Amino acid sequence: MNKTVTLRNNRSVTVISSNKPNDGISESDAEMDIRAREAVRSAINKAVICKKPIAKYDKVNKRAYIETADGVKKYV
Numbered sequence: 001m002n003k004t005v006t007l008r009n010n011r012s013v014t015v016i017s018s019n020k021p022n023d024g025i026s027e028s029d030a031e032m033d034i035r036a037r038e039a040v041r042s043a044i045n046k047a048v049i050c051k052k053p054i055a056k057y058d059k060v061n062k063r064a065y066i067e068t069a070d071g072v073k074k075y076v
Contacts, residue, residue, distance in 0.1 A: 003015045016025060025033075047054050051069035058065055058075075065075045 002017065004012050005015060006012050044054060048069075053066045053068045055064060055066055057063075061075075063075050065073045067073050
């Protein structure tokens with residue numbers, strides 16, 4: 001289900017549901033979305049391999065945190 005939201009400055013944004021992401025966007029935009037998701041996934045994997053801290057979001061506590069290579073979570 002797509003939903004159009006009007007912002008304060010009279011601009012509108014169409015929100016695409018996650019169960020049908022390709023409805024309402026062009027084929028090239030869908031391909032760009034897939035490439036962007038893959039780039040983020042690759043960057044996270046590289047950070048894990050290099051033992052870099054990774055910023056994440058806890059949906060239950062609704063707080064951001066940083067997870068270190070040894071699994072320690074530090075809420076920010």
